[in-house]
Structures are given as C-alpha cells and as structure tokens.
Amino acid sequence: MASGIRLEAVSRTFTSRGQATEALRGVSLDCAPGSFTALIGPSGCGKSTILRLCLGLDTADAGTLAVGDFSPTEATRQGLTGVAFQDAALLPWRSVEKNIALPLDVLGLPIADYRARIAELIALVGLTGYEKALPSELSGGMRQRVAIARALVTTPKVLFLDEPFGALDQILRRQMNIELQRIWMETQATTLLVTHGIDEAVFLADRVVVMASRPGRIAKIIEIDLPRPRDPALFNAEHFHALERQVSEALDGH
Amino acid sequence: MTRLRPLLNLAIILIVWEIVGQFQLVASGALPAPSAVLLRLITDWSDYPLHIGATLYGAGVGFVIGNLVAVAAGVLFALYPVSARVARGLNVAIFALPPIAISPILVLTLSDMAPRIVLAALGCYFVTMTATVVGLTQADARAVDVVRAYGGGKWAALRFVQWRNALPTILSGLRIAAPNAVLGSILAEFGGGGRWGLGVYLLGSLGRAEPDRLWGIGLVATAIAALAYFAFAALSHFVTRGTQAVTVPSAVLSSGDKPRPAWQQALIIAASVALPFALWWVLLALLRVPTMIAKTPPGLFDYLFLLPSAPIAQGKLLAALAQTLPMTLVGMVCGLALAFALALSSQIWPAIVRAFMPVALVTQTMPLVALTPLLVLMLGRGPAVILWITISVTFFPAFVTMAQGLLQVPRAALDVPKAYGAGIFKQLRLVSVPASLPYLFAATRLTVPRALLGVMIAEWLATGTGLGNLLNQSRGYLDYGMIWAVAVISVLISVMFYQIVVAVERRTLGRLGMASAE
Incomplete structure (x- = not known):
C-alpha cells in the first residue's frame, strides 16, 4: 500500500544576520498515494524547503507535515522514503554498487539480502558493467543515474526528487524523464519532484504546483490530464504546449 | 631541469658554506664548514644514539597521545559546535602558549619523561585538532543530507561520510604535527631534567664553544624532524593520491553553532574563559603536587x-x-x-x-x-x-x-x-x-x-x-x-x-x- 504526503498550513522562516526571510507561509498540499506532483517556481520560493521539511532535514515553525501516517522523521527512519538531489552527492570513495547501498547501511539493513535488488537497479538505470566503478570514473549523467538508483534501493513508498536532472543537458534530460516515468509507473511510489523545467513538470506530473516567492506560497495548482504512458512525441503536441503556457502564465503571476 | 633546480641551489649553498667555513669568515669560525661538521659528527657518533633515543621517545609518545586527544576533541567539536565554543579559551591558550615558558613548570610538577611527552603532545594537539574539525565539517553537505534523509543521525553521518572525508586532512595535519612533536620534546629538555636528549646535548655543548659539534647536533635534530615530516607526507600521499600545500593552521575555529539568546552567549564566553583556569586547578589537585611548588x-x-x-x-x-x-x-x-x-x-x-x-x-x-x-x-x-x-x-x-x-x-x-x-x-x-x-x-x-x-x-x-x-x-x-x-x-x-x-x-x-x- 502506497503512502501519501500531507502538508497543513506549514510555515518556515529563516533568519540570517537579523534579516528574516519567509521561505514558506501557510502552505497546504495533499499528494494522494501513488500520485506524481511537480513543484515549480522561481528560486527562493521555498520549493526545496518543502522537500527538506518532508525529509526531516529541517523543522517547520508552524503547521503539520505527514508522510503516510507518520511524521517525516519517523517515515525516513522506517525507510519509507527515497531521495535524489540536484548534484548526485555520491561518496567518491565508494563504488557504484556501494553508493547505491548507502541507504541500507544507514538504515541498518543487511546488504546481502539486497544484492539482486542492487543489480536490478543498476540494469534499470543502464549502468550494467559499471558496478565497481568509482564516481570519478563516470560522466555527470551516469552519476545522476546512480543517485536515482540509490533513491530506489529501499523500494520507497514516497520518492522525493530535488531537481535531479538539473545539471544534465536537454537531450539527456529528456531521456531521463522517459526513464523516470517508466520507473514511477512500475513502483507506484508517491513522487514529489522539484524542478525548474516547465516541460519536465508537464511531461511527468499528474499535477503541477506553481509557487511564488516572498513569502513562499502556492500560487496555482494545474491538473495535467494527459494520458499515460506519455511518449516523447508528446513534447510536440498542441495540448502539451497549451499546458506549458498555462504553467508559464501562472509563473508570471497571471 | 626544473626538477633539478632545487638540488642545484642546494649545491651552491653548500659550496658557499664550505668556503665561508674554511676561511672562518663568519664570527671568527662560529660557522664551521660542512665538512668539519660532518667529521665531528662521525667522531662524536658514539654519543648520539642515547640522546636521539631519548628525544625520539618523548616526541613519539607525545605524538601518539597528543594526536589521539586531538582527533577525539576534533570529533566532539565538529559534532557539538557548542563544545567548540566552550573550549575556545583552552584552544587559544594551547595554540598561543610559548612552550619554553611552561617547560620549567612541567619539570617541577611532573617527573622523568613526562614533561617532554606533554610538550610534544601540546605541539601536536592544535594542528591535528584543527585538521580534524576542518575535515569533518567540510564534508559534502549533500552527502550528509542523503544520510540524514534516511533517518541517520550525527554518528551515522560521521561514520559514512565525514570520517572518510576528513582522513586526508587529518593526515596532512599529522605531517605538521610530527616535527612539532620533536621540537616540543627538545624544548622540554631545555627546561631541565634528564641526562639524555638532543636538547640536553645541545645546551651542554653550548658552553664549551665547539661550533662544529653544535652544528652536528642541530643537523641531526633537523634531520629527525624532516624524516618525521616526510614519513607522514608519504603516508598522506599514499592514502589520498595527491599532494597538498603545507599550511599551518592558525585560526581557532568558530564553528557553525546556532544563534543563541544573549544570556547563553555570555555563559558560553564565561565558561570558555574559565575552563583553562579550572583545568589548571584540577590537574594540580589530581597530581598532588606540594602547594609550595605548585x-x-x-x-x-x-x-x-x-x-x-x-x-x-x-x-x-x-x-x-x-x-x-x-x-x-x-x-x-x-x-x-x-x-x-x-x-x-x-x-x-x-x-x-x-x-x-x-x-x-x-x-x-x-x-x-x-x-x-x-x-x-x-x-x-x-x-x-x-x-x-x-x-x-x-x-x-x-x-x-x-x-x-x-x-x-x-x-x-x-x-x-x-x-x-x-x-x-x-x-x-x-x-x-x-x-x-x-x-x-x-x-x-x-x-x-x-x-x-x-x-x-x-x-x-x-x-x-x-x-x-x-x-x-x-x-x-x-x-x-x-x-x-x-x-x-x-x-x-x-x-x-x-x-x-x-x-x-x-x-x-x-x-x-x-x-x-x-
């Protein structure tokens, strides 16, 4: 059974050098189990803050958050969640295999039971043959794929992706988008994707949540009614462009 | 050619030195020629092993103890920034203390090799502690986030990410700590106590106006320190497969502690100033030194x-x-x-x-x-x-x-x-x-x-x-x-x-x- 994500009236203010910045003010968001939600907005609108709060990396000043039936900290401790960040954040001294196994180490799970799972994931992200390679021997795109595999190793019920393809070029990014859709449809994990790319958001998500900054808040939620599986031809479809335009206008404050 | 350049320079220096020494051009023979120093070193060689052994013993034991304490302290400071702030006064004092000034005290209150061990350990502590804190805190923040995102706490982050990241930094700290330990041991020997040690030998020979012997002892002391340095440089190179510049830390780190209310700040500063004095008092009480001396x-x-x-x-x-x-x-x-x-x-x-x-x-x-x-x-x-x-x-x-x-x-x-x-x-x-x-x-x-x-x-x-x-x-x-x-x-x-x-x-x-x- 999948778990959802729920935010109720969440606020978070950062203070640096006596200057208060409202990263989030009264944000409420409900992601149904198994749904795919994209967060998009200008830098400083608090989209990454939402993700950090959901992962228990930071605590809210007000409001409540839940991942499944648990608080973020409990959910992460139980291994319900998976995460991939913008830069791959691989440990340079661990091989591809061992980097993918890092969450198992942290959660104290026996790696021996996951050998098959790790091999399967390496195949899924197209890195068969690179099991023993060190991150320094991989290209940027390959490292990012290791990070995705790492995010999936615990078979998470909830997947958090913080601009996971932000550092990749457009062509590679499209390929990764298609891969990600396939992975998501197979795993049925509730997914929250933070992104800068309008096309990426529309292509992948069930809903695009457009955010505004100062204070960080939700400006508009746009439902994406495109049928699945979505294929690359969609990037040129008229309806796709119309949806992109809607997101773009919401970003401009219309 | 560029690689040979330093060797060439060294050769020039040695030749000039030899000429200056042979003709007694500096302070009427106070700078003997390298050949004279070498000859004297060979004649005196039977005196050296015991002196070298004593200095190495003090430096070696101090090096081990000082660095163990330093790494432990560095881990504590990195994991709990508030502890770094409380210990700031102590760290500044250890960094700034002129070893020669406390060497007589150590000779008074401790016995045998202990003063040398303590000064050698103090010489290592600051360098290695700073290297440890820097190495641990400069670990990839995103990688630490990944560990924390799976419910890992401070210790998990330390174990999976920070520790390995700090290793090269700590090793380059040990490189600088090694000659410091030798120096600490020699300075403690200046302060008195004991018959053996290069510092004792050096002081004993100073009064006898034998420049060639003094230079010989100086060269041996330098060679030991340099050997210690290069041994750890090689180890560090082997582990990190890269070289780093030698920079000696001189900042007492103010680690990223969270902002606190004014009364807490004041309390921390007061504790930081009081700690060195408290430690001074407690150590004397533990050592049971007579009050007349201590x-x-x-x-x-x-x-x-x-x-x-x-x-x-x-x-x-x-x-x-x-x-x-x-x-x-x-x-x-x-x-x-x-x-x-x-x-x-x-x-x-x-x-x-x-x-x-x-x-x-x-x-x-x-x-x-x-x-x-x-x-x-x-x-x-x-x-x-x-x-x-x-x-x-x-x-x-x-x-x-x-x-x-x-x-x-x-x-x-x-x-x-x-x-x-x-x-x-x-x-x-x-x-x-x-x-x-x-x-x-x-x-x-x-x-x-x-x-x-x-x-x-x-x-x-x-x-x-x-x-x-x-x-x-x-x-x-x-x-x-x-x-x-x-x-x-x-x-x-x-x-x-x-x-x-x-x-x-x-x-x-x-x-x-x-x-x-x-």
Missing part, C-alpha cells in the same frame, strides 16, 4: 598581590616585560614585513618564489627555535641575537602562508587591470595586496606565539634579559611563585596578542566582505 590560581594571586614580597615580584616582572615586549613586537613586525615584501615581489619576479619556496618549505619542518644555540654562537649575546631569532622564526612561516595565498589570486583578476593598461605596481595595489590581506592576517596569527617564543628562548640562552631570563633565574633561586607567574603571564600576553589580531582581522575583512584564510 601554585593554584589563588596561590599565584597571593604571590603577586597579597604577600609581603608581592611588590618586589611585581617590580621584577614589569622590568622583564618592558624588555621583552618591545623586542617581540619589533621582531614580529620586521619578520612579517620582510615576508610580505618578498611574497609581493614574487608577483613581479615569479622566479623568486620558485627558487625560495623549497627552502622556505624545508624550514617549516625544522625545529627552528631549537636551533637558537647555533645563532647565539654566530651572533654573540647582544640584543641583535634576539631580533635575528625572532625574525627568523616569524619570517619563514609568514612567507609560506602569504606566498601560497598569493598563488591563489586568479590570473584573470590580474588580467582585468592589465587589460586597462595598469603597470605592475598598480596591479599589485589594486589586486595582489587586497587579495593577500586574509593571508597576512593568517600569518600574523601564526607568528604571534612564535615571536614570543623566539624572544624568550634568546633571552634565556643568550642575553640574560627579559622574561626568558627571569624564568631561568627563578629556576636557580627556586622562586616557584615567579616561575608560575612568568609562565602564566607569557601565556596571557600571547593570548591577548592573538585576540587583538583576530579582532582587527574580523573588522577589516568584514568591512571588505572577505573571509578569513584557512
């Missing part, structure tokens, strides 16, 4: 202010300070100015840095202050020797710090004024000088304690003036109160100087929007 903080207060003899003690101290402080300041300013000028001129003539840097780097591994007797022999016992010793102990580390800082000025930054037709001096004024400011401050922090150490050793061994002499005399008179007073006051002065430099640095760099160099 002065506790109140005991010292009595001696300096309440006892009938207090005015005499105060007078002696003030007179000594009036001799020591000006010398320290002048020596330090000269050493820094020379280093700054040379580092800047290397921007105009890069060949200077290329030719001089290897020499300067080698001096980083030399127990320079332990070689003071050699300078005494060459320069006599006048005030000039104080200045020369102080300049030499401040110049080299300052030059290395500043030259390495200037190397980091991006080429493009120099090209912008150049593109508008600026000459070399305008480039220096607009780019190099401001860019080197953080390194100038880092160098100043580094040289404060060394300058005081240099002056005190010169006073102790050569001129018979100032704090160094007062310390030495008081040992003879068994004036325990004065020994403690000099030790505590020289540590306090060093800490005060350090804090002044830090305050000026914060203001200046803060106004320029620059970060402190480390």
